[in-house]
Amino acid sequence: MDTPQNTALMRALTELPGPLPARGVIHIAIRHTDRFTVVGNDLAQHTGLSTVAVGFAVRIQSLPQGTEIGIKALAARFPEGEKLIAAALRELEAHGYLQRARTRLPNGRIVTRTVFCNQPAALLRPRFAAARPQRPPAAPQIPAPQIPEPEPPAPEPPAPEAAAPQAPVPTDVQHDHAPRDHAPQDHTPFVPLVPPPTAPKPPRPPLPHPRELTTELDRAATALLSDLRRHAHQLVLSENDIRQLVPAVAAWFEREAHPDTIRHTLTNDLPQPLRHPAKLLKHRLTVLLPPPLPDPHGLAAPARPRAVVTPFQTCDGCERAFRAPTPGHCRDCRVQHGPTQAAA
Template sequence: MDTQQNTALTRALAEVPGPLPTSGVIHIAIPHTDRFTIVGNHLAQHPDLSCTAVGIAVRIQSLPQGVEVGIKALAARCREGEKRVAAALRELEAFGYLQRIRDRLPSGRVITRTVFCNQPTALLRPRRPAAPQHPAAPAPHLAPAQAPTPAPAQAPAPAPTPPPPPEPDMPALPPVPPPPLLAAHQAPRFVPLVPPPTAPKPPPAPLPQPDEPTPELDRAATALLSDLRRHAPQLTLSETDIRHLVPGVAAWLERATHPDTVRRTLTTDLPHPLRHPAKLLKHRLTALLPPPLPGAHDLTAPARPRITVTPFQTCDDCDRAFRSPTPGHCRDCREHREHREHRSEDARTAA
């Protein structure tokens, strides 16, 4: 018995223009008339998006406005779990297809709107103003090379009749602007992919100052800064820069830092090219400032606390060992002696 052939598929393959490829996919493109969504190749063939993210994007793009597209809602519509749906939404948000913006309603309530853009790169280009609507103009005549060839079974379409020219007495009316759209149907504003910083940068740390400035420190710091150009020509400073940086070098020298150590810290690993030598020296003098040397009392080991041990004593009555700084009786013997003394006093009182 012969193998059953799909005649519909054979007929469709016969209508494919051009020779069929020997390998790879063969497209049978049947035009859609209803229930279809246009998806750009920038999304369908995105090199950095996973197939799950592309599928979720197509599913969101096919839904009407106002439908919930959260993680739980999409997981209920798709076979993927909530973790895969959440990962796909993060991918789409990273590449600008999905945006979440906060909006304040007229009542004062703040809500989060989920916006899906089918062409994120188009938001980066400036929007052109809409062209004014003019009266219908006659269709331009196509060139012979561009004119469509009518089907043999159809009659040629009649030539369009040009509209009558306007009367000279009636002035031309200005174009009527299109009616304003509702706020809910306006195109979403461009939301940058990189959010602005949430907090301002802290101010730079001030240049360190010596605790007790002296003329000797000022003179040594000025000489050290002026001598830097001998070791690094790119650190040629002006007199204004040297006067500004002298307190920072004086703070290093005040903390018993050797001048060679200061010079090595300021001249090692310089960037190329060095555009602002004074700013670089200020940063190093501030960020790499060593702590002051500890004093003699700081280097002394702390004394251990002395623990007083109470010695053992032997009770004079029962020879029991007990701890006490002085010899005598143990606790039981002392209580027994006190009890006997109380009884003796009670007996004398009764007599």
């Protein structure tokens, strides 16, 4: 197996154009057409990063978006141990290539979001849309009469020695000195996806309180909070934590929430690991507080307005029934006998 590979490598060296260096590395660059990742020399030749950190940076950069890149996930994917992976991630985080931040989901669960940037130095430079000079509209050109041009002579075929194959890199790293296709630059202003640590945070909503903290509400809320560790071993609260959370649980009881409902809300889908149980419970009791139950009378359908019905009257002249608000004569009697007799 080694002989064909060495023969192919030596044959590729003989086909490289120009004089080869007497010592040092010689690149045989073969251009990739699929399954490749572009890695800049600022990372590949970074003097402050270890070789292990650079290698993991390249591996992370080659993974699809959304792939888990925690310590345990990388250890399950690659042969390096967890200690070596943790040290490499700390190096990348110290040099700005990697950022790990804890984010709270709408359901209250706290997860770790990892962001990888291939050029952290570029984030420090604000990018503005370059003003492109507008060209004046070209004057309409009058087409000139077409004159047939003589056919150019056929080019001579190149000599066999001049033909040389294009040489691209056998790895997934394309260096800056390799030929690249110039793509149009995007001048869209840079908008950071993650707010800076110095950005002001919105104020947290206050902890809910009942209208009146009665003895029954206090006792029921204390018992529910003290019993949470039987249902979730992570929710071990101190006496001080329980005293701070009792008014919030009492507010839930005041709004006629069932104890099983409160217990399920506080113990369901807990983050792993849970470092601050009291802060998580305070957040869930505040954000997920249900509204008060409506008045039973307010659930009834509104009464429809009754239509006004004009009653029947008996005509004083012909004794025929007709609709009118007051007794009198019907329309025919009023027309036949005139207004005087009708009034009489």
